[in-house]
Amino acid sequence: MASLADLFKTDKAEGLSELFVAQLKDIYWAENKLTEALPQMEAAATSEELKSGLRKHLAETEGQISRLEQVFTLIGVEAEGIKCEAMAGLVEEGQDIVSETQSGTLTRDAGIIAACQKVEHYEIASYGTLTAWAKILGYEEVSHLLHATLQEEEATDMTLTHLAETFVNASAMVE
Ligand SMILES: [Fe+2]
Numbered sequence: 001m002a003s004l005a006d007l008f009k010t011d012k013a014e015g016l017s018e019l020f021v022a023q024l025k026d027i028y029w030a031e032n033k034l035t036e037a038l039p040q041m042e043a044a045a046t047s048e049e050l051k052s053g054l055r056k057h058l059a060e061t062e063g064q065i066s067r068l069e070q071v072f073t074l075i076g077v078e079a080e081g082i083k084c085e086a087m088a089g090l091v092e093e094g095q096d097i098v099s100e101t102q103s104g105t106l107t108r109d110a111g112i113i114a115a116c117q118k119v120e121h122y123e124i125a126s127y128g129t130l131t132a133w134a135k136i137l138g139y140e141e142v143s144h145l146l147h148a149t150l151q152e153e154e155a156t157d158m159t160l161t162h163l164a165e166t167f168v169n170a171s172a173m174v175e
Pocket residue numbers: 031061064123153
């Protein structure tokens with residue numbers, strides 16, 4: 001019996017590669033959306049720690065966009081985004097949190113961290129899948145590029161957890 005990987009290499013390869021391209025366009029749109037949303041979150045945040053974390057992730061996001069552009073070039077597809085409804089919703093949720101919390105409070109930071117972690121988890125799921133699919137489709141170099149971004153998203157998620165655990169959540173409790 002053929003393994004799943006064998007199936008993808010043969011008759012299913014076309015379907016999977018179409019899906020791969022569609023998902024790439026989705027995350028490309030999502031990353032571009034984040035370059036608009038991250039500065040807004042940074043402006044709304046209270047603590048310098050969170051502000052600098054968001055600034056760092058904005059710079060990383062710009063690098064991730066160039067990496068995606070390299071991926072598009074490598075597979076010979078024009079780089080273009082297709083609206084990612086999930087990311088649009090997650091960003092909107094982050095904006096709601098900002099408008100529901102007081103400026104200058106750590107409660108707001110706790111909320112922003114929660115919203116950003118939801119975004120990171122969406123990205124981790126996306127890049128994890130894309131990395132695996134690239135490998136199955138035989139795109140070695142593409143898979144390495146996507147994996148590099150996956151690791152950055154995982155590190156950002158951990159940084160946010162650390163920030164929340166070290167001071168934001170506890171301080172927000174006493175506000
Ligand atoms: Fe990202």
